[in-house]
Amino acid sequence: MIVESKISIPAGLLPKDGRFGSGPTKVRTEWLDALASWPAVGTSHRQQPIKDVVHRIRAGLVELLTAPDGYEVALGNGGATAFWDMAAFGLIERRSQHLSFGAFSSRFASVVASTPHLEAPDVIESVPGTHPMPRASEDIDAYALTHNETSTGVAMELNRPAPGIVVVDGTSAAGALRFDAAAVDVYYFSTQKAFGADGGLWVALLSPAAVERIEQIAASDRHIPAFLSLSDAVVNSRRDQTLNTPSLVTLFLLERQIEWILSNGGMEWAGRHCRGMSSMLYEWAEQRDYASPFVVNPAMRSPVTVTIDLTVDAAEVSAALRENGIVDTESYRKLGRNQLRIGVWPSTDREDVQRLIACVDYVVERL
Secondary structure, three states: OOOOOOOOOOHHHOOOOOEOOOOOOOOOHHHHHHHOOOOOOOOOOOOHHHHHHHHHHHHHHHHHOOOOOOOEEEEEEOHHHHHHHHHHHHOOOOOEEEEEOOHHHHHHHHHHHOOOOOOOOEEEEOOOOOOOOOOOOOOOOEEEEEOEEOOOOEEOOOOOOOOOEEEEEOOOOOOOOOOOHHHOOEEEEEOOOOOOOOOOEEEEEEOHHHHHHHHHHHOOOOOOOHHHOHHHHHHHHHOOOOOOOOOHHHHHHHHHHHHHHHHHOHHHHHHHHHHHHHHHHHHHHHHOOOEEEOOOOHHHEOOOEEEEEEOOOHHHHHHHHHHOOOEOOEOOOOOOOOEEEEEOOOOOOHHHHHHHHHHHHHHHHHO
8 A cells, every 4th residue: 555645854854865775775876977987888797897896896705704714705696585595405415494583584494495305494483573593403504594684673693503504694784794704604695785786696705614515515416407506606706707697787886885895994884884873763763752673682683774663653654754755764564563664784874864863753743
């Protein structure tokens, strides 16, 4: 149902950039302007200019994520959704364990559960707004964690629970949430969140143990469709290219964003910047009688995906904001809560978050 509003917010209150989505997110105008004069658009991704871009992406991510020696970056088409199938074919030997605490973490578990050559996964669930903890088990060879659950605004610390491959969905965390790369073996993500690019590409930081697992499974008699072959993806990535034709625009935007975050101070800066904006939103919600943070435990609150429950009609609030150019504050549709979901990323300006708060107050006063 489309909700309409007739509330006009004064121009002096409005943020300069009204994009507060949780994905896709704000793309920096500077990169779009530079893209217009990039001569490699419309050329072959197999040639050196694009291979140079991919090389800089891979090297830049190793630096940005402070990867230990021996870790490498692979990438390919399809986004994180495709990577779930790739992991089911090329990373999990027999049985995996999944922490399920939102729409995206549960979907990966569902993909594995429907894969015929694997045993039923061990799924540990918790109610939305919280996250469960992994448990060590001798019959588990892959532990699937989610760094930041985009649907609920819950983040978790990453620790190695037991021997085995640790596979982490970092889609809405990579480039914004700091973590110890040595604690994981596979840290995969899409590019349309903190990296401010288009979707359709998956990127993964791989440990030597993960690469060894990929090669062992590829050498076995398991059938792996070519598009879902992690082994082929690793081989092509080492050549600074992808197995299938990628979006050159996505590669361009990703490279620029990595360089920009590094130039600002890397993950230390990005984490501090995002945490500062999200803390401002949580504190605001705690001070209002019509709002409250959805995630009760402050230690589990996401620094990039802020979910705020309202006592007024959240759909009306989001509709009024959208009609005034402030977009994508709606709650995750399947969560079914009366709330706002606000994305604050490295590209988000702190002043715009302050203005957003003023706009929400203005709208609520007039509903």
